[in-house]
Amino acid sequence: MSQLTLTTPGFIRLQAQVALNGTFTHTLSNAERVSVAATVSIEQCAQAIDVKVRIGNTANSVALDKYRTDNGRRVARFIEQIANGHAPTNVPDVDECLLVTDLERTLRQALRRGHGTYYLPADELEPCLLIRRNRFGGYTAQIELHGAACMLTLPADTRRAYAMLAENLRRFLTGYRDSLAAAA
Structure with missing residues (x-):
């Protein structure tokens, strides 16, 4: 054949x-x-x-x-x-x-689908991302980890939404790690 x-x-x-x-x-x-x-x-x-x-x-x-x-x-x-x-x-x-991390793939997939719950591979931590479309065409996202949470409103432009989501996740995880270190 x-x-x-x-x-x-x-x-x-x-x-x-x-x-x-x-x-x-x-x-x-x-x-x-x-x-x-x-x-x-x-x-x-x-x-x-x-x-x-x-x-x-x-x-x-x-x-x-x-x-x-x-x-x-x-x-x-x-x-x-x-x-x-x-x-x-x-x-x-x-x-x-x-060139593409599992975290980037997961965040981009969450934005592409526009809804759902995603467990993020972030080193030893596994924060949870809840995402949904809002009535304005953008996204509402919530990052959760062991009782701590961060709520975000993201734009409809997926490029900008990804950049904002990735940066806020980075800040959230840094703050979480810093608070654990301070408590130790």
Whole structure:
């Protein structure tokens, strides 16, 4: 059986989509007219793009350096490797996966979904984030940890909301650690 590849229009669209946030559907096909759909979710992070690919019941993800000009081609190769049943290798460079932390992924996912409860991986602490959309289109967020809480109103612009949420979480955790040190 011949290899599944992205269609030419899909490859061209993917070149532009790697610079956006969103979920996109692409079709891969081969010479025998077999086709398969791939759902590609792209999240722009501070230093990387976080790419998740779902084909059938498989899901794979990769973090790629945001500033590389060949990311469209790299994501296309990643999708095609998965569709053809190969291990997705040779796509990220060494240590490229370290450009996005689990904390950043979780905060961005919370903002993208706009509601829910999230347990944040923050070193030895595990604060809880409760988030929901407010009637003005922005977000209401609450960070909780062992009885301490911080309530935030965040703007609708997810870039600004992420920056504010990350900075306030950093301050909250610093204050929590400082208060533990003072009590000791």
